[in-house]
Amino acid sequence: MNSKIKKILLKKNKSKIVSLTAYSKSFAKILDKYCDIILVGDSMANVLYGHKNTHKLNMKNIIQHTLSVKMGVKKSLLVVDMPKGSYSNSKKALKNAKLIINQTKADAVKLESNNSNFKIIELLVKKNIPVMGHIGYTPQFKKKFKIEGLSEKETYSLLKEAESIEKAGAFSIVLECLTTHAARLISSKISIPTIGIGSSSYCDGQILVTDDMIGLSGFYPKFIKKYANLERIIEKATKKYTRDVKLVKFPSKKNFLNGPRFR
């Protein structure tokens, strides 16, 4: 087993797993110092490409961004989201998961669960491709956002889904927008780590979309904590630059390239 995955598994019930998303080298290089897991999430469809959902993202997009992220990652486990439609049957799933892993040298792929694609997880794991599962609000399959696990019946169904994913061989599961009760129950019943987003602190780790966490996406629902306001910082810097260019304050003499001795 990949030693980075072993490290993640050992954290269950010991220390919290820290994860964030990245779509480029510059971000990955910073996050890598602190994160256990970096996810090249298909959330890039919304965050970077401005799509209204994640459905149009394709293999080429995800591979391209993973190649960039990979350059910034040294120690974190690099997980890549499989785009919608790329794992709709076993043959497709295996071909595309192999393409992602072989071309990018990422450590694992993440698949959203539709409560029936457990055999696909099983096949990928059998072929030595580590898989992270994803249950609850799964934007590739669910049309409308809804908190998951609001009834006992739904909570039981989510638990069964998580258990099936564990049984299929996944090394961890993202729990997205589950009630506190459902997240706590699932995290206590399964033996692989749960990574929560909008699912309380009763998970083995947490993940956020980095652009939300740093105030760059404009998307701030209750479950997100904005740790910085990069939109404001970038705007301030751009305003200053604009003023300097207009007043011919930039470039100043110290920025001029006079002859061969620059830098």
Ligand code: KIV
């Ligand atoms: O695509 C993504 O960023 C994700 C996280 C929200 C878990 O799947």
